[in-house]
Amino acid sequence: MRGTTPRRMQGMADPVLASMVHSMGRDQVPHYASRTEKVVAYTDRCVANAGLRDGPVNPQRVEVTDRSAMTARIKAKARELGADLVGICRLSPSMIDLGKEVPHEYVIAACVSEDYHKVLDGADAVEEEAMRVYAVVSDLSTDLAAYVRDLGYPAWAHHNGVREVQAIPVFYQVGFGELGRHGSLINEKYGADFRPGFVTTDLPLDEDQPREFGVQDFCTNCNVCMQNCPGDAIPKDHVMTDGIKRWLIDLEKCYPYSRLRDEYCHLCVDVCPYNVRSHRTTFKTFMKERKRMGYKTPTY
Ligand code: SF4
Ligand code: SF4
Secondary structure, X not given: OEEOEOOOOOHHHXXXXXXXXXXXXXXXXXXXHOOOHHHHHHHHHHHHHHOOOOOOOOOOOOOOOOHHHHHHHHHHHHHHOOOOEEEEEEOOHHHEEEOOEOOOOEEEEEEEEOOHHHHHHOHHHHHHHHHHHHHHHHHHHHHHHHHHHHOOOOEEEEEOOEOOEOHHHHHHHOOXXXXXXXXXXXXXXXXXXXXXXXXXXXXXXXXXXXXXOOHHHHHHHHOHHHHHOOOOOOOOOXXXXXXXXXXXXXXXXXXXXXXXXXXXXXXXXXXOHHHHXXXXXXXXXHHHHHHHOOOOOOOO
């Protein structure tokens, strides 16, 4: 199956970012140039896992006579490997990078939540946690793909080290949640504070369905991320794409805070009131400090 969705390029491959970096007289993205040793090590782990994404398929195939039992088995395995969220859907061209081939029918999304308490330790701690979880999900998806191949079905892992799968359309289709104003998908339990790994496969599985639980209505009146964004990059108005309401982040306003300085920026996700459901005490402590700094905070 050939993909139809362009991927937003990262680093100097992103023409908008590259032009902003060059206008500063630099040839490297400032934030990436200042990454800590831990962040570099986590990135290297994802890259190393890329070489293990595929492998031999067991010729002794386990025939699937009960799809829902096999689905339960795969989800249980993903959870045993550390996933907090697991969902499955049929792969479609819009879930794959433009022009890339993925020869499978299904995609399994397996996400791990971050330790939200890092928000109290500052931007570097939040970034290290994000990259730690990216490394964890690269291990998880690699191991899950190997498990599926051992059942006798082809399977590839997709994660930060190697991927053709686009996260947001898969998250939506498997019912993890709805797109929030800050541009990330919000789950009712984990907010947007989780990182994804994927496995594509031909193993026959039951599909999950999209779910709506009021996020977009809530965002319409909330605006906390918009009013906490240091770059004023989060819009008031939405657009409709394929029938789905989306708020498009203004990257030229976001990059000066998220890429063109040493410090990481994850504030739009960190201030989102959906975090209060799992992390009430930490969220209230964090937002008390934001309020002291003059930013909008939600009412609980
Ligand atoms: S990452 Fe920072 S600058 Fe960018 S949209 Fe989020 S809060 Fe704004
Ligand atoms: S902070 Fe408010 S407006 Fe922004 S994504 Fe979260 S719920 Fe939506």
